[in-house]
Amino acid sequence: MELKLINAAGAAAGTVDASADLFGREYNEALVHQVVTAYQANARSGNRAQKGRSDVQKSTKKPWRQKGTGRARAGMASSPLWRGGGKIFPNSPDENFSQKVNKKMYRAGMAAILSQLVREDRLTIIDSMTLEAPKTKLLAIKLKALGLENVLIITDSLDENLLLSSRNLPHVLVLEARHADPVNLVRFPKVIVTKAALKQFEEVLA
Secondary structure (H helix, E strand, O other): OEEEEEOOOOOEEEEEEOOHHHHOOOOOHHHHHHHHHHHHHHOOOOOOOOOEOOOOOOOOOOOOOOOOOOOOOOOOOOOOOOOOOOEOOOOOOOOOOOOOOOHHHHHHHHHHHHHHHHHOOOEEEEOOOOOOOOOHHHHHHHHHHOOOOOEEEEEOOOOHHHHHHHOOOOOEEEEEHHHOOHHHHHHOOEEEEEHHHHHHHHHHHO
16 A cells, blocks of 8 residues: 655655555454553553551550440451551552563554554654754754644654654654554654654564
8 A cells, every 4th residue: 555755844755655454454443452551551560569457557455445335346456447557458569460462463453553543644654854953943843844743753763863852842752663652653643654664664563
């Protein structure tokens, strides 16, 4: 299949051949949801910890006698029913949130996302994306000329000037093709892919 190609000025520059398996696949919502959810879950560090009743520094003395006070029975102040007591099922710091996704499923999910971006006209193929100097203003002017504001830029190799220029733009992210992830592809309303990065996508995912 063929995708539209633009130059650095935003003008049409013909078309570029692309893999139909990667950019013409049917959208599988359940698979995309699974891939995105697994990617987010695998990014969790799982370092939260809560105290159980044995970890709370409370006296183990019985607060009052068992009968005759008119109050409910109480054994110790570290009871989970009391304020300041321990949790009944505390989270452990070594909790594992990871989810397994097969390579074939991940590639199919990424292909479904890229294909949907093409159908929704959210994916733009550009000849090249470089800057003469690491200045945020230069990148902002270039994106404004392209009519873009909230955008993900994917390149074949990370240009230092482009990376440094994008850091102060809150709605712009620059990634290499090998580091592109399903979460950012779904999150950004517009995605720019360089011609060289397109070939890398086909080598890795097709």
